[in-house]
Amino acid sequence: MSGVSIWLPTGSALVLFGLLGMLLASSILRKLLAFNVMGSGIFLLLLALRPPGPDGVADPVAQALIITGIVIAIAATALGVRLARRYHQLSGQTELPEDRAATRDD
Amino acid sequence: MNAIDLLLALALLLLAGSALLARSVQTASVLFIAFGLLLALVWVRLGAPDVALAEAAIGAGVAGALLMLAASEFESRRIGGSRAAGPRLPWPRPQGWRPRWALVLLALACAAVLLLAVLAIEPLAGAATEAVARNLPQSEIAHPVTAVLLSFRAYDTLLEIAVLLVAVVAVQAAPAPPQRALAHDPVLARVAAITVPLALLVALYLLWAGSSRSGGAFQAGAVLAGAVLLARFASLPLDPQSRLTRPPVLALGLALFILIGLVAGALAGAALGYPSGWVKPLVLAIEAALMVSIGATLVALFGGSKTA
Amino acid sequence: MLEALTWLLLALAALFFSAGTLGLLRLPDTLSRIHALTKADNLGLGLAALALLLHAESWAAAAQIGLIWLLALAASATSGYLIARRCLLESHGTPASTLGAPPPGAPPP
Numbered sequence: 001m002s003g004v005s006i007w008l009p010t011g012s013a014l015v016l017f018g019l020l021g022m023l024l025a026s027s028i029l030r031k032l033l034a035f036n037v038m039g040s041g042i043f044l045l046l047l048a049l050r051p052p053g054p055d056g057v058a059d060p061v062a063q064a065l066i067i068t069g070i071v072i073a074i075a076a077t078a079l080g081v082r083l084a085r086r087y088h089q090l091s092g093q094t095e096l097p098e099d100r101a102a103t104r105d106d
Numbered sequence: 107m108n109a110i111d112l113l114l115a116l117a118l119l120l121l122a123g124s125a126l127l128a129r130s131v132q133t134a135s136v137l138f139i140a141f142g143l144l145l146a147l148v149w150v151r152l153g154a155p156d157v158a159l160a161e162a163a164i165g166a167g168v169a170g171a172l173l174m175l176a177a178s179e180f181e182s183r184r185i186g187g188s189r190a191a192g193p194r195l196p197w198p199r200p201q202g203w204r205p206r207w208a209l210v211l212l213a214l215a216c217a218a219v220l221l222l223a224v225l226a227i228e229p230l231a232g233a234a235t236e237a238v239a240r241n242l243p244q245s246e247i248a249h250p251v252t253a254v255l256l257s258f259r260a261y262d263t264l265l266e267i268a269v270l271l272v273a274v275v276a277v278q279a280a281p282a283p284p285q286r287a288l289a290h291d292p293v294l295a296r297v298a299a300i301t302v303p304l305a306l307l308v309a310l311y312l313l314w315a316g317s318s319r320s321g322g323a324f325q326a327g328a329v330l331a332g333a334v335l336l337a338r339f340a341s342l343p344l345d346p347q348s349r350l351t352r353p354p355v356l357a358l359g360l361a362l363f364i365l366i367g368l369v370a371g372a373l374a375g376a377a378l379g380y381p382s383g384w385v386k387p388l389v390l391a392i393e394a395a396l397m398v399s400i401g402a403t404l405v406a407l408f409g410g411s412k413t414a
Numbered sequence: 415m416l417e418a419l420t421w422l423l424l425a426l427a428a429l430f431f432s433a434g435t436l437g438l439l440r441l442p443d444t445l446s447r448i449h450a451l452t453k454a455d456n457l458g459l460g461l462a463a464l465a466l467l468l469h470a471e472s473w474a475a476a477a478q479i480g481l482i483w484l485l486a487l488a489a490s491a492t493s494g495y496l497i498a499r500r501c502l503l504e505s506h507g508t509p510a511s512t513l514g515a516p517p518p519g520a521p522p523p
Contacts, residue, residue: 007152008224010115014122016217021126023209029131029176033138036169037122040145043157045224050234052153060250061234064259067160067251067324068266071400074164074172075273078407081172082277085179089283094180291499297492304485 007048014041026095028084032077039073111151118144131177135170142166155320156251159312163328168404171335175408179283246385248318255322256389260378264367267360267396270403274356282409290341298340305333313397317386323359323393327400334405351406359399363392416468423465430458444501452494456487 018038022031043066050059088094121144125137142165149158238250238258247253255263309329316322370388371377380388437450463483470476 006111006115007148009221010118012217012221012224013119015220016213017119017122017126019213019216020210023213024206025126027131027180029173029180030126030134033131033134033173034126036138036165037126037141040142040161040165044145044148045220047149047152047154047157049224049227056153057235057250058153058157059235060238060254061259063154063157063251064254064262066154066157067255067322068262070157070160070165071266071324072269074168074404075270075407077169078172079273079276081176082280082282082407082409085176085283086280088180291496293495294492297488301485301488 005048005051007044011041011044011048014038014044017041028080028087028094028096032080032084035080036073036077039069043069114144114148114151118148130181132174132181135174135177138173139166139170142170156322156325159320159325160328163325163332164404167332168328168407172408246380246382247389249316249320251320252316252322252389252393256392257380257385260367264360264363264378267363267399270400271357271360274403274406277407277409294340295342298336298342302333302337302340302342305329305336309333309397309401313393314390316393317390323396324400326393326397328404330397330401331404331408334401335408351402355402356399356406358402359392359396362395366392420465420468423461423468427458427461427465430454430461434458445498448494448498452490456490459483459486 015038018034018036018041021034021037025031025034046066046069047058047062050062052058084094087096118141121137121141125134125141128134128137143162146158146162146166149155149161235250238254241258242248242250242253245253245257247257309326312321312326312329313323314321316326366388367378370381370384371379373381431454434450434454437454438447441447441450460483463479466479467476470479
């Protein structure tokens, strides 16, 4: 495994953290945060699979894909945040009913 | 493997972990912004300055600010004073442990499979880079990433803008909770009076530089959105937000893109193609419209206005 | 010679950044932490920018580095001020009363 990029396990670890965060966290905002971390991990994997070319510039197609991904992720996050705020305004809760548990902090 | 890369990777994982395990969502949002900025550094390490710009502006800046705005609405925690005592984990004590452990094991298994699959892939050294480089003179755009975004894969960018527009429509369908009026702060107003024009200049520069260097419409749009939001938060006498987030401005980028794609494409023989010799001005026109639209979209996604 | 100077400046910058981080972790409340972060970190940034200036390819690049440092100064000073103002707001009440107010924890005049 000579020359394996360190970013492959890093990206996988970020996906793991994000996945755990989305599954286990109860507050909607934390889920959104974990979703973003997971997305960043996948983007890192995308680019880590493309070692930089001879002039040190990374694969342009992968770069374009990741930029597109970042913009789509922000659109989804913004929609999620707005829905969470609206839900909080209407119900006073920061978690969906199925995630709610006793003695919470936020 | 470099020592710097190792340190960056460890710091990245540490920041991600702290952001997910932070006690309050406000702290988590701030740590998330730090994570995004460090990730931008990692993109530079990997040779992707365009992605670094987009990550710093959009991924760290806009996403972090959105989360922080919502977090400050959700909790009225004091930010002054010493660390407040609170439960160690942000995740609740579950009724029965068995379902939680099953989820953790499942996530670990998924990540392990992902890692093994990814390690087994032979990194295709530069196949796509060569293809892009070969066809770059034909596209008459100097910068490879811009060429991919607006010429080779212009359809993807078109749909991406459409997705942004749909998100804005959906966000505006759920009205923003009323926000307190921000008190006028003289220091912030003075700093913003200097910084906002500078930010506009940076946005225009990024737009112009995108044709031959790293930059482009997305990064420029994000900086534009930052400038407009700063003007709003500093309560500057101009109120660009209400004028900017009107539907015509939001749809301008998509409309112009489709128009140029069809008209220029008809002249060039393929939809979303550009007739030879006209590429640079057409692409610049599309990118300018996209910048305005993306800036307006990001501001609209933030929601609320000075008078709300 | 240039190498040695660059290394010295970068080492000093790292020292100042570490001092700022130590202050962030160990100082008791937000106001004192703001001191540590804005002063020590910006000095560290200035030293790092100086080290990069020695290797700048052109005057334009050197001017860019200087501009970056100035903007970082302005941004951190402004955000430090805003955070401190918010701190006072939470402990004292309305914004109007915070101008000239003693910091929380100080003995009353």
